[in-house]
Amino acid sequence: MTNESAGSDIPCQIPYRRSKDGCQACRRRKKKCDEVHPICGGCTRNSLSCHWSDDDANQPITRRRRRLCQSELWPRSLDIPRELGGMVTVFAVPSRPILRRLLTHFTEGSALWMSISPHRHKRFLHHVVSTAVGSSLTMSCVLAVSAADLLKYETQEPELRMISLDLYGKAVSEVRSNINHELACEKDRPLSDDIVLAVLLLCVHETHNFSDTSRLLPHLNAAAFLLQQRLSSTPSNVQLRTFLFELFSYFFALTAFSHGPSLALTPAGEVFDLISASSNHLLDQGMLLGPSQALITTIFQVTRFVVRAHSMMYGLFRSELAIIEHQLRNPRNLTDRATGESDDQPHQSEGRIVYSQEDTTLFELYRLSCLVYVKQILDPDVHPSDHELQHLVNSFVDELSTLEGDSPLNGILTWPLLVIGLCAVTRAQQCLIMARLRQTYKIWRTDIFTTTMDFLRQRWSLFATEIESQQHKDTHQAMFQYDCRGPSGSHYTFENLPLQVVLV
Structure with missing residues (x-):
């Protein structure tokens, strides 16, 4: 951490520099620049003035996710929560600059994986920020998510690692304490949604920062139970409750795909049944x-x-x-x-x-x-080369080809890429899927993508071996003996795929 970033009193200052790829006009318009000098193709097509920063040539190329300036969402007078103050100052770093740095990173970077447009990103942050400002529990989880995510980019800051671990420990302790308090209270007591948001923020942390499935599953089960207890109550903030339903359903559904038997499907099922019954309203209000x-x-x-x-x-x-x-x-x-x-x-x-x-x-x-x-x-015996399956795979590949590599959508495509990847039989299909996962990892630095890549390579290798061993046999017979989810005889099904991480 530089002295400048640690000592600055300017709340909106960003302590790290954004990638200098592209001209100023393309970066301002958030468009991909072809970097053709002296005038790039985008500025030529749109009749814009093309300018380049003087230090572009000397700036190392780094891959960072696209950021939107949302620092103004946090009140300038916001100070670090009293419960966190003593912990953070242990590291002899001014508490306010650390707070501002983490809050700025959260609003400008760590939440973008879940938003597919700037408009939705602002709505997403509105609910998180407004809740965190009034809830030390939610604020603890926001800081934990932000610190761990920032650590993936600022790898040379050992004090940031210590802060990240302490913030996570504090967040988990507060969540556990609040859940125990809720369980001990009278049943007719109004239930706050702050704790549900806090638990779901921990789900974000476990999947995208540490990719630790063993710690994610208890959080998801807790979220399912908490939401089930709130189904019959009228929320004080209907839009926040709708947002929580959407965030929960995304995490729970895609985790259940590979770890269903380890999850509390009964309480979660009641939540999903309500979501299905209110699908029209949820689609209208969907923020993610x-x-x-x-x-x-x-x-x-x-x-x-x-x-x-x-x-x-x-x-x-x-x-x-x-x-x-x-x-x-x-x-x-x-x-x-x-x-x-x-x-x-x-x-x-x-x-x-x-x-x-x-x-x-x-x-x-x-x-x-x-x-x-x-x-x-x-049809568990259907072969990946089945004509109808390949039609679906090719349609997917064609649609994926229209999506830019730096689009925020790529951050939430791991599940589709895996499902389609298991049926990718041509080199072109496999290369496109692998390239998209690799490129997305460079931006998001999340193990979900690398683990998915390794898993697909293993499946494709087994597929190639199976095909080679069957070359001397009847081709049609071989098609229906091969299980695309594992080698012959393994009987893998989707709910027990040997995946080390979830696909969210």
Whole structure:
């Protein structure tokens, strides 16, 4: 940590420098620059004045996520929580600059993985910031998330590592204490949503900073229980409750995909049932995923069927999945919404909601992945080279090719990339998926992406070995002996894939 960053009294100052890739106009417009000198292609097309920083040539190239200036969201008079003051000053660093540095990083960087447009990013931060300002519990979790995320970029600051660990310990201790207090209180006592937000922020921390599944699962189960207890109560802030439902459903559904038996599916199921019953309202108010929220709910429903398959009649199991497959093939039956190109914020058009292009892209990528997921459950022996599967894979690849590599959408595409990747049989398909995961990791520095890459390489290697060993046999026969989720005889199913991390 430099003396300048530690001693500055300017709340909005950013203690690290943004990447200097591209001209000033492209960076200001948040557009990808082709860096053609003296005038880049974007400025040429848009008849803009193209200027380059004097120190661009001497600036080392670093990959950082795109940041939006949101420092003004935090009140200038905000001081470090009294409970945290003694801990942070142990390191002989002024407490206020540390607070400002972590809060600035949270609003400008660590929350962007979950927002697919600047408009939604602001709404996301509005609820987190407004809650944290009035809740030391939520503030502790915000600081823990921010410190650990910042540590991935500022690797040469040992004091930041100590601060990060202490902030995490403080956050977990406060969450545990508040949950115990809630359990000990009378049942008719009003329940605050602050604690739910705090637990979900810890879920963000466990997945994107440490990628520790063993610590994530208890947080998710706690969130499911807390939300279940609030289903019959009227929230003081309806929009905050809606936001919590959306954030919870994303984390829980994609974690249940690979770790379903370890999760509390019964209380979570009640939450998802309410989300499904209120799907129209949630889609209208969605702050994170737009219309794709309906697909996240579908993923959970399918996973719940798979986990409970042993206790269901086989005919009922297949009929329920067939209904879901039909809905996925006719997406308007799933969302009762129209998608089309628009601005960042969805708007009404002749009684229908029209979403942005990013909304449409994300929805289509998840829809195609869900179809592959359901098809493989309905027919576990289907080979990846199956014509219908390959049509879905190629459609996914075509859609993915239209998405820029630095788009915020890439941060929430690990699940679709894995599901489609398990059926990627051509070199071109595999290279595109691997390149997208690699590029996203360089921006987000999260082990989710590297672990997914390693897992897919292993699957593809087994696939190549299987094909080679079957070359002397009948090709058609080999197709249906191969299980795309593991080598022959392994009987991997989606809910027990040997994944070390979750896919959120």
